[in-house]
Amino acid sequence: MAEKKKTNIILFSGEYDKAMAAYIIANGAAAYDHDVTIFHTFWGLNALRKDEKLRPQKSFMEKMFGKMMPRGAKNLPLSKMNFAGMGPKMIKSVMKKHNAMPVEDLIDMAKEQDVTLLACTMTMDLLGIKQEELIDGLEYGGVAAYIAEGEDGAVNLFI
Amino acid sequence: MEIAKTLDAKGLACPMPIVKTKKAIDDVDSGEILEVQATDSGAKSDLAAWTKSSGHELVDTKEEDGVYTFYVKKG
Numbered sequence: 001m002a003e004k005k006k007t008n009i010i011l012f013s014g015e016y017d018k019a020m021a022a023y024i025i026a027n028g029a030a031a032y033d034h035d036v037t038i039f040h041t042f043w044g045l046n047a048l049r050k051d052e053k054l055r056p057q058k059s060f061m062e063k064m065f066g067k068m069m070p071r072g073a074k075n076l077p078l079s080k081m082n083f084a085g086m087g088p089k090m091i092k093s094v095m096k097k098h099n100a101m102p103v104e105d106l107i108d109m110a111k112e113q114d115v116t117l118l119a120c121t122m123t124m125d126l127l128g129i130k131q132e133e134l135i136d137g138l139e140y141g142g143v144a145a146y147i148a149e150g151e152d153g154a155v156n157l158f159i
Numbered sequence: 160m161e162i163a164k165t166l167d168a169k170g171l172a173c174p175m176p177i178v179k180t181k182k183a184i185d186d187v188d189s190g191e192i193l194e195v196q197a198t199d200s201g202a203k204s205d206l207a208a209w210t211k212s213s214g215h216e217l218v219d220t221k222e223e224d225g226v227y228t229f230y231v232k233k234g
Contacts, residue, residue: 028174031181032212100172107180 004152007034010146014043014069016076016088016103022159023106029155032053038110039146041120044159045127047073047103047132048119062128064090069127072135073103083101118145160230163191169198169226177198177209180231184215187233192218195229196234202227 007029011022022038029036041047051072058066070076078087095102101109111117118139124130131140139145150156163208166183168176176197187193195206206229210217214234221228 024174027178029175031177033181058201099170099173113178118221 002026005034006034006149006152007032007036007155008146008153008157009036010156010158011038011040011047012080014046014076015079016073016091017079018104018159019044019047019076019104021121022157023103023110025157026110026115027106027113030110030115032156035116035149036110036113037116037118037146037149038092039069039120039141039149040116041059042158043069044131045119045124046070046136047107048117048138049129050133050135051075052156054130054133056130056132058128058130065128066133067145073107075101096147107135116149133147160192162194162230163187165194165196167196168202169196171197172199173201173205175199177205180206180209181213184213184231184233187207189233191233193231194231195231197227198225201225202229215234 009022009026011019026036026038046069046127049071051074078091081087092102116139117137119134120142121140122142164183164187165177168179171179176199180195184193207217210231216232216234219232219233
């Protein structure tokens, strides 16, 4: 069989709708038999946080960041019409009606389809996010790890 | 037309019809027909594009009461 095509997505944004787009594309590409990698950097890391309060050793600034940023895909705001948290509630009820999968389920589905979920260690350090705060099954890397996948990607996206 | 397997993807939204079709096609042998039923209106172009790109053949499609049925021959 011919070598698999590759799809590479950089998830930079930390909003529910953007994460949803990234994960729908990732799952679709996996169904196309692509090797798929999602590189999570900056606010995109928040989609991977566990929805529980953990108390790893952190500096004051890191603690502040940790408190201000949403914990996990379920708690992400919308990029438009957030209305202080009402927007996500509204969109989730509409999604339910249309049988669209919530982002947290799309993440599980992506894992099931062997999508590589890569977390950027440099921005984890900047934002004070520790490995134990992120969900299981991730890989950790930097720009080189992304480029290694991206240089022969058939689809490369920055979201 | 002899159908080896039927996939019920009715009511599922994008990207699930294609994800489930991919899983289902792994269960049939080359040359066999997979029947896929879906209600997502995007499935029509999705299935056509997917079969073409994955080396399968879309033998026939029909639409009845908002249900799309696709017959995919595994390549």
